[in-house]
Amino acid sequence: MSDIIVTSLNAMTLISILMLVSMGLAIIYGLMNVINLAHGEFVTIGAYTLAMVQAWGGNFWLALAIAPFVGYAFGSLIEVVLIRHLYQRPIATILATWGLGLVLQQLIQLAFGAAPLPASSPITGALTLLGTSFPAYRLFLIGMTIAIVAGCAAVFRFTNFGLDVRAVIQDGAMAESLGIDTARVFRRAFGAGAALAALAGVLIAPLTAVVAQMGVNYLARSFFVVTIGGPGTVIGVAAGSGIVGGLETLFSHEMPATVAQALVLALAAALMLFRPNGLLGSAAGSR
Amino acid sequence: MKKHRRPLSSSDATWLAGAAVLFVGLAVVPVSVGDYDLATIRDIMLFALFAVGLDLFWGRSGILSFGHATFFGVGAYGMAIATVKLGLPGGFGSIVGLGLGTALASLLAFGVGYFLIRGGVRGAYFTITTLALSLIAQQTAVGWSSVTGGDSGLIGVPALGYDELRFSDPIAQFYLVWGVLLAVSLGAWSVLRGRHGLVLKMIEDNEVKAETLGYSTSLYLIVLFTLSATVAALAGALYATMTGFVAPDMLGLILSTEVIMWVATGGRGLILGAIVGTIVVSELQQRISSVDTKLWPMFMGLFFIAMVFLFPDGLLSVVWRVGALFRRDKPSGEVRR
Numbered sequence: 001m002s003d004i005i006v007t008s009l010n011a012m013t014l015i016s017i018l019m020l021v022s023m024g025l026a027i028i029y030g031l032m033n034v035i036n037l038a039h040g041e042f043v044t045i046g047a048y049t050l051a052m053v054q055a056w057g058g059n060f061w062l063a064l065a066i067a068p069f070v071g072y073a074f075g076s077l078i079e080v081v082l083i084r085h086l087y088q089r090p091i092a093t094i095l096a097t098w099g100l101g102l103v104l105q106q107l108i109q110l111a112f113g114a115a116p117l118p119a120s121s122p123i124t125g126a127l128t129l130l131g132t133s134f135p136a137y138r139l140f141l142i143g144m145t146i147a148i149v150a151g152c153a154a155v156f157r158f159t160n161f162g163l164d165v166r167a168v169i170q171d172g173a174m175a176e177s178l179g180i181d182t183a184r185v186f187r188r189a190f191g192a193g194a195a196l197a198a199l200a201g202v203l204i205a206p207l208t209a210v211v212a213q214m215g216v217n218y219l220a221r222s223f224f225v226v227t228i229g230g231p232g233t234v235i236g237v238a239a240g241s242g243i244v245g246g247l248e249t250l251f252s253h254e255m256p257a258t259v260a261q262a263l264v265l266a267l268a269a270a271l272m273l274f275r276p277n278g279l280l281g282s283a284a285g286s287r
Numbered sequence: 288m289k290k291h292r293r294p295l296s297s298s299d300a301t302w303l304a305g306a307a308v309l310f311v312g313l314a315v316v317p318v319s320v321g322d323y324d325l326a327t328i329r330d331i332m333l334f335a336l337f338a339v340g341l342d343l344f345w346g347r348s349g350i351l352s353f354g355h356a357t358f359f360g361v362g363a364y365g366m367a368i369a370t371v372k373l374g375l376p377g378g379f380g381s382i383v384g385l386g387l388g389t390a391l392a393s394l395l396a397f398g399v400g401y402f403l404i405r406g407g408v409r410g411a412y413f414t415i416t417t418l419a420l421s422l423i424a425q426q427t428a429v430g431w432s433s434v435t436g437g438d439s440g441l442i443g444v445p446a447l448g449y450d451e452l453r454f455s456d457p458i459a460q461f462y463l464v465w466g467v468l469l470a471v472s473l474g475a476w477s478v479l480r481g482r483h484g485l486v487l488k489m490i491e492d493n494e495v496k497a498e499t500l501g502y503s504t505s506l507y508l509i510v511l512f513t514l515s516a517t518v519a520a521l522a523g524a525l526y527a528t529m530t531g532f533v534a535p536d537m538l539g540l541i542l543s544t545e546v547i548m549w550v551a552t553g554g555r556g557l558i559l560g561a562i563v564g565t566i567v568v569s570e571l572q573q574r575i576s577s578v579d580t581k582l583w584p585m586f587m588g589l590f591f592i593a594m595v596f597l598f599p600d601g602l603l604s605v606v607w608r609v610g611a612l613f614r615r616d617k618p619s620g621e622v623r624r
Contacts, residue, residue: 035411037418082592090411091351092595095551098544099591106585216540220419258430262423269416270402 005132007249013138015245016145017204019237021218022225023152024196026237027189030226031169034083034190035094038101039222040215041108042071042194046201047210048108051117060122060202067202068195075194079187087186101215109212121206141203148199153234165189221261224268244268299480305559306476310469317458325457326529331569332464333526336471338549338561340518343475344511345547346556347484349491351414352512354421355519355546360538361395362388362520363527364428367441372434381447385524392520393513400512404505409494424538440534447528460529467525468562471518476558487511541584548587551594554601564601 021043028036046067053063082100086093123140126133156162167175168185176182208214225244229236244264251260295303316328341355365388370380399420403413428435435441446455447463454460478484489497490504498504527533536542549568553560576583598605 035415086595089595091414092599094351094353094411094414095547095591096595099588099595102544102584102588103592104588106581106588109581220422223415224419256430256432258426262426262430265419265423269419 005130006134007253009129009134009138009142011246011249012142013207014249015241016142017200017207018218018221018225018241018245019145019149020200020203021197022222022229022237022241023149023234024193024200025222026193026226026229026234027165027196028193029223030230030233030236031165032186032189032193034087035090035097036083036193037094037098037219038078038104039193039197040217040219041101041104042075042197042215043201043204043218044104044108044212044215045074046071046198047119047205047208047214048112048117048201049198050202050205051112051119051210054119055117060120060206064199064202067198071195071198071201072191074198076187076191078194079190083190084183084186105212105215112212114211116209116211119205119210137206141207144203148196149234149238152196156234161185161188220265224265228268228271243271302476302557302559306472309559309562310465313465314462317461322457325461327573329457329461329464329529330526331566332461332468333522333529334546334549334569335562335565336464336468336525337519337522338546338553338565339468339472339475339558340515340522341546342550342553342555342558342561343479343518344515345550346558346561347479347487347491348508348511350409350508351547352417352515353414353547354417354419354424354543355516356540356542357417357421357424357538358392358396358516358519359523359526359542359546360424360428360533360535361392362523363533363537364388364435364441364523365391365520366524366527367436367444367533368434370444371441379449381445381528382449384444384528385447385521388524388527389517389520392523393517396513396516397509400509404508404512418540418543421538421540421543425535425540428535428538435535436533438535440532440537442532444527444531444533447525454528464525464529467521471521472558472562475518479558483507544587548590552602554604557601560601567602 021039024042025036025039028034028039049067049070050060050063053066054060078100082096083093086096121137121140123137125136127136127139128134129139156166164175164180164185167178167180168182172182175185221244225237225240227240228243229238229240247267248260248264251263254260255263313328313332317325320328337355337359340358341352345351366381366384369384369387373380399417403416408416428440429438432438446453446460448454454463479487486497486502487507489500490502490507494504523537526537545568549565550561551564552568553562553564555561571586572583575586594602
């Protein structure tokens with residue numbers, strides 16, 4: 001019994017991590033349809049923000065507050081310099097953002113060295129839940145994820161910014177003629193996606209090694225999460241993360257972790273052939 | 288249907304002349320260099336073969352495969368597993384390995400191509416899925432250590448050959464690779480300039496129209512993808528017999544990235560461009576890495592960004608364009624494709 005609880009809590013931790021990383025991508029890829037292969041590096045930037053803040057004597061909560069701004073600054077800068085010029089050229093976007101990711105990785109490595117940086121969580125110890133003890137930080141992570149995802153959903157549903165983004169994505173020309181500055185909306189949406197990824201980076205950092213290449217681990221998985229779930233819906237991200245994270249935890253019991261990841265990616269790719277628009281997307285048309 | 292042989296046009300003549308210069312140039316290399324450089328140039332020609340493989344698909348369909356190292360790696364691993372792991376009798380182990388490696392890669396490519404291309408997956412989405420394929424393959428190679436040797440890979444792959452008759456001599460290996468590269472390049476070129484090449488070009492321009500005219504566009508693309516992967520696997524299998532080992536980065540994302548860079552430098556769609564691109568970039572890589580190995584990934588990144596903005600048709604297209612200024616009889620576009 002306690003095995004089942006631990007396994008499901010582990011699964012929920014992984015699902016939370018995936019949801020956090022994928023929320024940003026759901027905006028950039030799911031809504032804006034930009035294939036940003038540098039998305040993993042936004043996560044890395046968040047993790048390094050935590051490591052730096054702690055190295056300078058700050059604490060975790062300060063980093064958690066700063067990271068979204070760092071991510072937003074990077075994201076909107078990259079949108080203006082690079083992405084903006086490539087909206088009509090998807091393959092060019094893939095190549096340019098892949099190149100950008102390589103450059104960012106090398107710059108981070110040059111600045112901070114190849115060795116993993118220490119990043120610690122503020123919450124230590126374990127909580128006893130239904131008779132089993134579980135690390136408290138992971139429970140905090142799960143809680144934070146729920147809060148962040150709910151927050152995003154609220155922003156998109158109830159704020160003017162959310163309304164603008166939805167309008168621009170549905171019909172850019174019409175939105176523009178109604179007085180919405182579409183270029184600005186795109187810049188802010190891209191920045192918001194990067195900010196979410198950086199926030200995810202801070203929350204993930206205490207659980208993994210903070211190295212320049214850490215982002216690549218999350219890149220392919222988050223793309224699959226977003227496509228499995230269907231473009232641009234919060235519930236889709238949750239469903240996608242649930243499937244990818246759940247299966248991966250389950251398989252990890254039976255085989256090496258790398259093979260489990262490979263198998264899940266393969267299954268995810270196969271799944272998408274039958275539901276090209278995602279589990280929750282409409283059946284018509286294909287991507 | 289009656290088969291038409293297209294007469295040689297002047298752009299075909301340019302291509303053949305370029306090929307002759309390139310291959311004669313490569314053929315005299317062993318006269319002038321030592322064993323170490325010979326092995327380096329042999330490896331570069333194998334990578335060029337791999338690049339020709341990618342160019343077959345990307346160049347002719349316009350669909351970018353971001354996971355082509357998977358096929359190179361499967362070819363190499365097929366060879367290594369047949370000779371090292373299965374312990375086939377020394378006589379024909381490497382020949383079985385060549386067959387196993389290329390067959391596995393063709394099957395994989397056919398399977399992936401069948402599901403993706405028949406499923407209507409094109410463009411950017413195909414690119415992402417093949418990128419994941421490269422990740423999956425690399426993780427499998429690392430994780431499935433009882434077969435693949437895990438992180439450290441497999442060592443002790445013998446030279447290609449039967450019994451005593453082996454390509455173990457550096458000069459013999461060099462000319463083997465030279466011959467394969469020449470044969471594959473000529474074969475690819477003559478197929479692509481023929482009827483099938485024209486159909487593929489039509490598919491790139493307007494797939495719906497091609498389908499409406501009665502061509503099975505999915506079938507064309509699947510066959511092309513499989514052929515392209517087979518060439519990549521052939522390069523990989525030969526590479527394993529010459530370096531004597533396989534390792535997980537032979538199916539990884541970095542190699543997938545590099546091969547895109549080789550083809551892109553030469554300008555996609557020109558078989559010769561892929562070869563020249565590989566030579567130019569490999570030379571550049573050695574110079575940059577000799578300053579500091581860490582600079583190379585950074586350079587690759589900057590290259591990709593620069594390419595998208597400055598030379599989307601390849602670095603050599605700049606040369607073509609300058610050349611076209613001096614030729615007034617035809618537009619530069621016809622030379623490139």
